Amino acid sequence: MSISEIAKHLNVSKSTVSLVINGKAEQGRISQELAKRIMDYVNEIGYKPNALAKSLATGKTHTIGLIVENIGDSFFGPIALHIEEYLRQHGYYVLYSSTLGEEDIARNIVQAMVDKQVEGLILSPTIGQEAQVMQVLKNKMPLVIFDRRIPGVETNYVGTDNYTASKKAVEHLFDSGFSQIGMITIDSQQPQMLDRLRGYHEIIAKRKAKPQLLQLSYTLERPDRIQAIKEFLQNNKQLDALYFSTNYLCVSTLKAIQLLPKAKTYGMLAFDDHELFELLNPKISCIRQPLEDIAKAIVATLIAQIKEPKKSFTDQVIPSDLIIRQSSR
Amino acid sequence: MSISEIAKHLNVSKSTVSLVINGKAEQGRISQELAKRIMDYVNEIGYKPNALAKSLATGKTHTIGLIVENIGDSFFGPIALHIEEYLRQHGYYVLYSSTLGEEDIARNIVQAMVDKQVEGLILSPTIGQEAQVMQVLKNKMPLVIFDRRIPGVETNYVGTDNYTASKKAVEHLFDSGFSQIGMITIDSQQPQMLDRLRGYHEIIAKRKAKPQLLQLSYTLERPDRIQAIKEFLQNNKQLDALYFSTNYLCVSTLKAIQLLPKAKTYGMLAFDDHELFELLNPKISCIRQPLEDIAKAIVATLIAQIKEPKKSFTDQVIPSDLIIRQSSR
DNA sequence: TCTAATTGCAAAACCGGTTTTGCAAAAGAA
DNA sequence: TTCTTTTGCAAAACCGGTTTTGCAATTAGA
Structure with a gap:
C-alpha cells in the first residue's frame, strides 16, 4: 500500500496524506475533519511508509554503519552490543559487518555502506584502508575509528592506551617475581599491536632482560x-611468565599447556579480559578495556559530529585497568 | 554527484548513462564510442550510484535483517558471524539488532527492517511476537526463525532438538554415577527452554529421582x-551434579562455587559449549550445537525462499553433539 | 528511388515518498 | 459591494535512480 493509493482511495492528494501522516496538518492547513478521516483510514489499513523512499526524499536513513573485525569475538561482540544500545537510544539503526581483517572485504563494506547513505560510520580499520578513509572524510561523512588508529590519518578516535597498559602489565609480571617473561602476539602491523609490543620491549630493556617473542600469523x-x-614453550623452557597481546592467544596457550607432556605453571597476563580468566586456577590477570565507556565515547563522538559537523577531530584515549588476579608466587 | 549531473556534463540523457553504467549499452543500442566516453568520465570522477535510489527503483536492497537476542553472547555472536559470511557469499548485507529478549524492542526492530525493505528476515524471536510474525508471513516476506520456535505459527525453522539433547545429557549424568542431579535454568517460556526442561523432567522421572530445580529470572x-x-547450592547440599540450560548459567555457577565457604566438585553439563569448559579442571561436558551447520542451513533456507517463494515451510532440526569431557568419577 | 527496418539516443514514466507552490473559494475589511 | 486576506487543498517539483517508449536519422531491401 503506497501513499498514492491511500490518496486515491480517499479522493485527496498524496501531499495532503503525507502532511497529515507526518503531523504537519496544521502547517499544511489541512482541516481537522479531513486529517481525522485520513488518519482513521491509515490506522485501519496499518499503513507504514516505505523507509527507502522516505530516506531518499529526506536524506535521512537513521542508520549507522558498524564495521568490526569479528562480531563473534569476545571483544567486538560485547562492544557491538553496547554501541547498538546507545545508538538505539539516539534513534539510529545499525548496519554491521565483520571484515575478518581482510582488506578487500573491508573496502567493499565501507563502500557499500557509503552507497547506502549511512549517516555515520564506526570503523575498526584494517591495514590498507588509509586512502579510502581519507576519501570518506573528504566527503564529510561522520566517522569514528576505534580500537586502532590509522597512522598518518587524522580522524575521530576512541581507544585505550595500549603502550602504557602494556608497560604496566609487564612491570607487574616483573614485580611479581618473574624474570623470564615471554610475549606471545600476532605479527600484525596494526598500531595497537605495535604499541603493545613496544611496551613489552621497553620494560624488558629497562629491566635488562632478554626479549623472548613468539609472533604468530593472524591467518593461522x-x-x-x-x-x-x-x-615455542618446549623450545624455551626457561620461560616463567607469559604476556599475551590478546585474550584469545592466552586461551590458545592454555590449551597448548594442556598438551605439554608435563604440566607447568606460568605467570600469565593477557590484553583484554575473558570470562574464563577468573575461573581458572590460578586465575589469570589481564588488562581490561572498559567496554561500556569505550562504546559510550564512540557513540557520543559520532552523534556530536552528525549534529554539528566539526572542524576538528577528537582523539580519546580511555585508560584500561590492570586487573590483578593471581597472587605473586 | 548524481547521474543527472553526469548526463548534463556529457550532454547525454540520464537514461543513456544509466544503461551504460549497468552494462546494458548493448541492449539499449548505445554506440561503443559513446559508451566509452561515458565510462571514462564515470571512472574519472569515481561515481558510485546512490544505493537508496537504486533500491527504490529496482525493489532490491540486497539486505537481510538479522535479529538475535544478544550479539555479544557466545552463542549468537559466532552464529551471526557465520550467517554474515554465508550471506556475503550470496551478495547480501546484514542489518542486525539485538532484542535483549524484550518484546517491544523486538517488535520495533522487525517493523523497522520491514519498512527498510529488507529482502528477508532471520529471527530469533521473543515471546509475544506471534501476531507480528504472522503479519510478516502474510506479506510474503522470506523469513527463517532460529534457535526457538513460535508455538502455533508455522514458519521456516532451524534449530536443534532441545528435548532429545537434554534427555541424553541427563542420562549421561546418571550413567556417570551421579544420582542427585539438579537443573539450573531460566524461567523463560521460550519453547527451546521448555523443551530442555521437559527432557530433564522426563529422565528424572524415568530414573525415579527427584527433580531439583532452580529457575532464575532472565532479567536478573x-x-x-x-x-x-x-x-541454591547451600540449601541443597545433597546435589552431586548439575545440568544447565545455557552455558552462561554454568559460568555463573562456577563463579558461585568459588564463593562457597568450602570447595565442592559437581558433575556438570551445560547446554551450549563455551571456550572455558575444556580448560577447567575437571573439564565440563556440554551439548554442542553445530553453529556453522545451523548458520548454513538458515542462510540456505532463506536464499531458497527468496529465489523461489515457496508454498511450504521447512523445519530443520539439526542434531547436537554431546561432548563428554569429564571422565566418570 | 521509394519504403521498411534498424540504429542511436532522448524523453517520459515510474519507484514512493516530501515539500514548495499555486489557485479557487470563503471570509474579512473597507 | 468590491477588494484583500486567509483557508484548504491539489498540483508540481524533487530525491536519484531504472526501464520503457518514441522518434529522427541512417541503412537495407526491393
Whole structure:
C-alpha cells in the first residue's frame, strides 16, 4: 500500500496524506475533519511508509554503519552490543559487518555502506584502508575509528592506551617475581599491536632482560596456532611468565599447556579480559578495556559530529585497568 | 554527484548513462564510442550510484535483517558471524539488532527492517511476537526463525532438538554415577527452554529421582544470579551434579562455587559449549550445537525462499553433539 | 528511388515518498 | 459591494535512480 493509493482511495492528494501522516496538518492547513478521516483510514489499513523512499526524499536513513573485525569475538561482540544500545537510544539503526581483517572485504563494506547513505560510520580499520578513509572524510561523512588508529590519518578516535597498559602489565609480571617473561602476539602491523609490543620491549630493556617473542600469523588456524605455541614453550623452557597481546592467544596457550607432556605453571597476563580468566586456577590477570565507556565515547563522538559537523577531530584515549588476579608466587 | 549531473556534463540523457553504467549499452543500442566516453568520465570522477535510489527503483536492497537476542553472547555472536559470511557469499548485507529478549524492542526492530525493505528476515524471536510474525508471513516476506520456535505459527525453522539433547545429557549424568542431579535454568517460556526442561523432567522421572530445580529470572543481573545460585547450592547440599540450560548459567555457577565457604566438585553439563569448559579442571561436558551447520542451513533456507517463494515451510532440526569431557568419577 | 527496418539516443514514466507552490473559494475589511 | 486576506487543498517539483517508449536519422531491401 503506497501513499498514492491511500490518496486515491480517499479522493485527496498524496501531499495532503503525507502532511497529515507526518503531523504537519496544521502547517499544511489541512482541516481537522479531513486529517481525522485520513488518519482513521491509515490506522485501519496499518499503513507504514516505505523507509527507502522516505530516506531518499529526506536524506535521512537513521542508520549507522558498524564495521568490526569479528562480531563473534569476545571483544567486538560485547562492544557491538553496547554501541547498538546507545545508538538505539539516539534513534539510529545499525548496519554491521565483520571484515575478518581482510582488506578487500573491508573496502567493499565501507563502500557499500557509503552507497547506502549511512549517516555515520564506526570503523575498526584494517591495514590498507588509509586512502579510502581519507576519501570518506573528504566527503564529510561522520566517522569514528576505534580500537586502532590509522597512522598518518587524522580522524575521530576512541581507544585505550595500549603502550602504557602494556608497560604496566609487564612491570607487574616483573614485580611479581618473574624474570623470564615471554610475549606471545600476532605479527600484525596494526598500531595497537605495535604499541603493545613496544611496551613489552621497553620494560624488558629497562629491566635488562632478554626479549623472548613468539609472533604468530593472524591467518593461522587455531590448531596450528596451538601447535606453534606448544613448540615455542618446549623450545624455551626457561620461560616463567607469559604476556599475551590478546585474550584469545592466552586461551590458545592454555590449551597448548594442556598438551605439554608435563604440566607447568606460568605467570600469565593477557590484553583484554575473558570470562574464563577468573575461573581458572590460578586465575589469570589481564588488562581490561572498559567496554561500556569505550562504546559510550564512540557513540557520543559520532552523534556530536552528525549534529554539528566539526572542524576538528577528537582523539580519546580511555585508560584500561590492570586487573590483578593471581597472587605473586 | 548524481547521474543527472553526469548526463548534463556529457550532454547525454540520464537514461543513456544509466544503461551504460549497468552494462546494458548493448541492449539499449548505445554506440561503443559513446559508451566509452561515458565510462571514462564515470571512472574519472569515481561515481558510485546512490544505493537508496537504486533500491527504490529496482525493489532490491540486497539486505537481510538479522535479529538475535544478544550479539555479544557466545552463542549468537559466532552464529551471526557465520550467517554474515554465508550471506556475503550470496551478495547480501546484514542489518542486525539485538532484542535483549524484550518484546517491544523486538517488535520495533522487525517493523523497522520491514519498512527498510529488507529482502528477508532471520529471527530469533521473543515471546509475544506471534501476531507480528504472522503479519510478516502474510506479506510474503522470506523469513527463517532460529534457535526457538513460535508455538502455533508455522514458519521456516532451524534449530536443534532441545528435548532429545537434554534427555541424553541427563542420562549421561546418571550413567556417570551421579544420582542427585539438579537443573539450573531460566524461567523463560521460550519453547527451546521448555523443551530442555521437559527432557530433564522426563529422565528424572524415568530414573525415579527427584527433580531439583532452580529457575532464575532472565532479567536478573549477573551478581544477583550468582548469589541466587550460591544459595541454591547451600540449601541443597545433597546435589552431586548439575545440568544447565545455557552455558552462561554454568559460568555463573562456577563463579558461585568459588564463593562457597568450602570447595565442592559437581558433575556438570551445560547446554551450549563455551571456550572455558575444556580448560577447567575437571573439564565440563556440554551439548554442542553445530553453529556453522545451523548458520548454513538458515542462510540456505532463506536464499531458497527468496529465489523461489515457496508454498511450504521447512523445519530443520539439526542434531547436537554431546561432548563428554569429564571422565566418570 | 521509394519504403521498411534498424540504429542511436532522448524523453517520459515510474519507484514512493516530501515539500514548495499555486489557485479557487470563503471570509474579512473597507 | 468590491477588494484583500486567509483557508484548504491539489498540483508540481524533487530525491536519484531504472526501464520503457518514441522518434529522427541512417541503412537495407526491393
